[in-house]
Amino acid sequence: MEQATFETNIEDVKPPATSVGVIGWVKQNLFNGWLNSILTIFTFVVLWKIVPPFFRWAFIDSVWNTTGQACRHAAGACWSIVSANYRFIIFGFYPYDQQWRPFLAMMILFGLLFYSRNRKHWKKSLGYAWILGLFTMGLLMKGGLFGLVPVETTKWGGLPLTLLLSVFGLTAAYPLGVVLALGRRSKLPAIKVLCILYIELIRGVPLISLLFMSSIIFPLFLPEGITINKILRAQVAIILFTAAYIAEVVRGGLQAMSRGQYEAAESLGLNYYLTMRLVILPQALKIVIPPTVSILISAFKDTSLVVIIALWDLLKTTQSVLSNPEWMGFSREAYIFIAIFYFLGCFSMSNYSRKLEKELSAGEESR
Amino acid sequence: MNEALEKNMKYRSSDEAMIEIIDVHKWFGDFHVLRGINLTVHKQERIVICGPSGSGKSTLIRCINRLEEHHRGRIIVDGTELTNNIKNIEKIRAEVGMVFQHFNLFPHLTILDNLTLGPIWVRKIPKAKAEEAAMYYLEKVHIAEQAHKYPGQLSGGQQQRVAIARSLCMNPKVMLFDEPTSALDPEMIKEVLDVMIELAQEGMTMIVVTHEMGFARSVAHRVLFMDFGQIVEGNTPQEFFDNPKHERTKLFLSQILH
Ligand SMILES: Nc1ncnc2c1ncn2[C@@H]1O[C@H](COP(=O)(O)OP(=O)(O)OP(=O)(O)O)[C@@H](O)[C@H]1O
Numbered sequence: 001m002e003q004a005t006f007e008t009n010i011e012d013v014k015p016p017a018t019s020v021g022v023i024g025w026v027k028q029n030l031f032n033g034w035l036n037s038i039l040t041i042f043t044f045v046v047l048w049k050i051v052p053p054f055f056r057w058a059f060i061d062s063v064w065n066t067t068g069q070a071c072r073h074a075a076g077a078c079w080s081i082v083s084a085n086y087r088f089i090i091f092g093f094y095p096y097d098q099q100w101r102p103f104l105a106m107m108i109l110f111g112l113l114f115y116s117r118n119r120k121h122w123k124k125s126l127g128y129a130w131i132l133g134l135f136t137m138g139l140l141m142k143g144g145l146f147g148l149v150p151v152e153t154t155k156w157g158g159l160p161l162t163l164l165l166s167v168f169g170l171t172a173a174y175p176l177g178v179v180l181a182l183g184r185r186s187k188l189p190a191i192k193v194l195c196i197l198y199i200e201l202i203r204g205v206p207l208i209s210l211l212f213m214s215s216i217i218f219p220l221f222l223p224e225g226i227t228i229n230k231i232l233r234a235q236v237a238i239i240l241f242t243a244a245y246i247a248e249v250v251r252g253g254l255q256a257m258s259r260g261q262y263e264a265a266e267s268l269g270l271n272y273y274l275t276m277r278l279v280i281l282p283q284a285l286k287i288v289i290p291p292t293v294s295i296l297i298s299a300f301k302d303t304s305l306v307v308i309i310a311l312w313d314l315l316k317t318t319q320s321v322l323s324n325p326e327w328m329g330f331s332r333e334a335y336i337f338i339a340i341f342y343f344l345g346c347f348s349m350s351n352y353s354r355k356l357e358k359e360l361s362a363g364e365e366s367r
Numbered sequence: 368m369n370e371a372l373e374k375n376m377k378y379r380s381s382d383e384a385m386i387e388i389i390d391v392h393k394w395f396g397d398f399h400v401l402r403g404i405n406l407t408v409h410k411q412e413r414i415v416i417c418g419p420s421g422s423g424k425s426t427l428i429r430c431i432n433r434l435e436e437h438h439r440g441r442i443i444v445d446g447t448e449l450t451n452n453i454k455n456i457e458k459i460r461a462e463v464g465m466v467f468q469h470f471n472l473f474p475h476l477t478i479l480d481n482l483t484l485g486p487i488w489v490r491k492i493p494k495a496k497a498e499e500a501a502m503y504y505l506e507k508v509h510i511a512e513q514a515h516k517y518p519g520q521l522s523g524g525q526q527q528r529v530a531i532a533r534s535l536c537m538n539p540k541v542m543l544f545d546e547p548t549s550a551l552d553p554e555m556i557k558e559v560l561d562v563m564i565e566l567a568q569e570g571m572t573m574i575v576v577t578h579e580m581g582f583a584r585s586v587a588h589r590v591l592f593m594d595f596g597q598i599v600e601g602n603t604p605q606e607f608f609d610n611p612k613h614e615r616t617k618l619f620l621s622q623i624l625h
Pocket residue numbers: 395400418419420421422423424425426427
């Protein structure tokens with residue numbers, strides 16, 4: 001008898017109409033329960049109040065290619081501040097007729113970053129491509145060879161400077177952070193204490209004070225006549241700072257690894273270095289991708305703090321345009337413009353991290 | 368099968384020692400886990416260790432490849448003494464295979480990569496050769512078709528067989544098993560024991576911590592009973608099960624064989 005009931009159940013039964021189609025979706029996702037219904041309505045009202053007026057301001061009533069004077073009569077956004085000043089905002093004081101050089105350097109950087117997205121491309125040749133690319137970018141920026149006019153680093157600014165500080169800051173801070181995390185868990189007391197001291201000291205001060213130290217206090221200790229490039233000093237400060245935070249996140253990942261993984265690796269005869277490189281770190285670093293990316297994103301945004309030691313990064317060049325009487329008062333438009341750059345940077349980082357996480361865990365999930 | 372076993376049973380005790388454990392002591396803090404262990408394991412000899420929980424069985428076999436450090440006495444594996452010399456430790460570990468209760472496969476690597484990791488990086492064997500050998504051992508544990516899956520996609524019994532194959536890929540001189548079947552569902556125990564029996568038939572030197580008394584009876588040359596950090600009694604399976612000498616052994620056997 002059980003057999004019989006079973007067979008009648010097996011026939012295809014259409015789902016009830018309320019759970020399919022647009023109405024079904026709306027009902028299930030927006031109005032399932034009174035609390036959700038209220039939230040949905042509230043959200044729609046807020047969106048209605050914000051989006052159309054913004055759209056009107058930004059696109060319909062806006063002016064695009066005028067002087068600052070003309071802008072003052074416009075009802076909407078004055079994008080002219082961007083179109084009239086974008087070269088300065090993006091390249092700062094880099095000589096106007098040479099600005100193709102930083103532009104080309106940035107294109108090389110974007111190209112390399114984009115190509116490196118795909119893990120299948122992570123081969124030795126990619127390493128060489130990066131080395132060659134870095135060399136070319138440095139040459140383009142600095143000049144002095146192959147008939148390129150030399151450009152002082154004091155003239156570097158804007159987007160290339162922001163990218164320089166963040167791309168090198170982050171790529172150098174990450175391995176340093178991993179080494180610090182390993183050091184903090186070392187069995188050798190001297191190394192362990194040093195790493196703990198370093199991490200806790202750095203985490204105990206704000207980035208601003210580190211930047212100040214690197215730009216004002218540090219040079220006082222240098223012998224007369226020797227100066228270390230200001231950008232380099234800021235770069236080092238950013239690296240040291242970010243590495244301490246990454247170290248703590250990575251330590252969390254290391255702690256999540258079971259003792260059995262270490263033991264299995266060791267009982268195969270793998271030494272400490274190979275155990276870490278082949279077994280522990282690939283797993284531990286994968287676990288901490290999300291918090292690591294949070295740190296990298298905030299480090300990327302924190303590079304704008306170099307303003308206080310008078311480096312002309314993207315934020316500073318924008319501010320200086322705004323202090324020009326012709327363009328005074330259009331800060332909304334200018335900041336929206338650079339916010340787009342920062343957003344693109346942060347968004348591609350978090351997007352990439354999600355892609356990476358997904359790829360790395362492909363297949364390993366348990367059934 | 369039993370005849371084949373019989374033949375292999377006849378290792379000669381005059382053979383060289385594979386492992387010598389001489390008056391070994393170990394403490395965990397104040398707790399005296401191993402209290403003067405003396406044991407010689409000959410080449411091709413198969414030893415089963417049993418005993419109540421907490422008696423130090425795992426600690427003893429983990430001392431043999433230095434996953435735990437002993438504090439007094441000497442442990443000599445294939446002529447090399449275990450000291451603080453890292454190079455010696457790594458050398459011994461490469462010669463001694465270890466199978467854990469919880470498999471401890473590397474979850475981020477495919478089965479094949481799990482197997483070739485040691486050969487490629489420790490033995491410096493070219494990748495293609497290491498993979499060939501890995502496939503051979505996967506065949507041997509009857510699981511070759513899973514080579515490209517990840518450990519998380521296999522059942523417990525399959526994972527343990529992979530773990531055994533992973534050790535075998537290093538061409539070990541001794542295999543240590545720490546309760547290899549006790550984390551498995553009953554229906555998977557046999558498939559793992561069968562692989563271990565095949566291994567025994569080929570003359571592998573084995574030390575097995577297990578409560579599988581059927582396995583001990585048919586495979587072991589010697590069964591040891593441990594309690595409170597000491598080897599209380601050791602004998603051929605026949606004698607050990609039918610004629611236990613010590614009270615504690617009798618009590619333990621009566622509990623385990625209901
Ligand atoms: N790392 C450690 N630190 C402190 N005590 C430990 C440690 N490892 C084991 N012990 C203790 O040492 C004793 C012996 O442990 P061991 O794992 O060798 O026992 P065992 O005979 O294998 O028992 P079981 O059958 O439960 O596996 C136990 O009382 C255990 O609590």
